[in-house]
Amino acid sequence: MSLADNIKKLREDKELRQKEVANALDIGYSNYNKIENGNREISVKELQRLAEFYNITIDQVINLNGGLPKEVVIEDKQANEQLRLISELDTDDRAIIFKMIDKMLTSKKFKDFFNKNVASL
Structure with missing residues (x-):
């Protein structure tokens, strides 16, 4: 699986919309969509935010092995x-x-x- 596939799988496993994840990464919806489709590389900063959002490590995002946390908490x-x-x-x-x-x-x-x-x- 590619990094884009891993990012998409993370979102789908949590039943989140692309817009929700894009907001958490502080990027536009279309930019997030391009990342998931492999048409845009994710920056290191965005990758860090993504890992924090899902409460996992960057390594887990890159080497997705199915060991995801059950719950995503969006903090205020x-x-x-x-x-x-x-x-x-x-x-x-x-x-x-x-x-x-x-x-x-x-x-x-x-x-x-x-x-x-x-x-x-």
Whole structure:
């Protein structure tokens, strides 16, 4: 199998669309399509992003052997950074933030429940 075939197989095994993978690589859909069809070489930077996206090594992309992870997680980098910063706060400040979040989530659940049940009347 060629590198292009491996890249296509990775995407198809995860039941992803080309556009989703192109967005993860920060390239246009048509450029990604050309990579999968073997009409354009993938850059080292794009190959690194692809491996990170699938949570595998570059070697695994190049020498695809079927040992793929079961799940692809698309991370929200801003949310991860915010959680990291929250974890650096002292215990009391963290507790306040989590109480606020809990209250907001409880309010949203109540609103959703109320709207659903009022709508059915």
